[in-house]
Amino acid sequence: MPYEIQVDPEFRIGFIAAFDYVTGQDLVLACKSLIEDASWEAGFDEVWDLSAATAVDISPDELERLAASAREHADRIGENRVACVTTRDSMAAILRLLERLTPGLRRTYRVARTRQEAADWLGVPLPPAGAPPPS
Template sequence: MPDKETAVFAAGRYGLIQPRRTVTAKVIVELGLALVDDPGWRPGFTEVWDLRFAPVVDLVPADVPTMLDLERRTKEALAGSATLIVTAKPLIFYSVKFYARLARPFGREVTGLETAAEAAAALGVDVLPDLHPRP
């Protein structure tokens, strides 16, 4: 079975995005749309971006319009949804706080978390799944 980068866990009321490649604005749009287009996704589910496995997050200020466009495109699908972004990288964590301010006018709450354990606790699950398990 090929690795997946998105999955919806309807019983837990969340969707998980777990890229293993360089994360650019284009990748964020691709994966964000893939999650909300998943047949199991429902507005009000929590959106979780787990960036722990991404080798690089390459976003620049010029990407802000692309990110805001994604917010507009997914506004209905993400209505009532919170977003958790997991990263232990301090610069990315700081950027998440900036993004949270940009997303707030769209009625979205974005929270940065430094560990998978924090994300699991926020979701009320024992452990954040690994979409790329290795034997």
């Protein structure tokens, strides 16, 4: 899964755009990259744009690993909101499961159909849609 990460300290937001075939393990690695970015601070909101993904395949074990990673890095993530940009109805169910697997974290998840819908919910501008990074 190639992906782009941008962190905007002015608007307190981290943005990940994923391309091609996406697995749960890919999401774990992308999250780790996001929170290790030098500009990231706990409490920044997150946008995960999966609209350019050809497939999103998250096994039950990978979902648990994603939840475990969020619990492990809870101090680095902080209280925040997470918008997932996708047209896949299954992502709403996955986010509800993720929320149930991380009850101690103070996070709010929402599926947005477009980047603009995510931007409106978060009240921040988002980077424009772009082509995937070169492989």
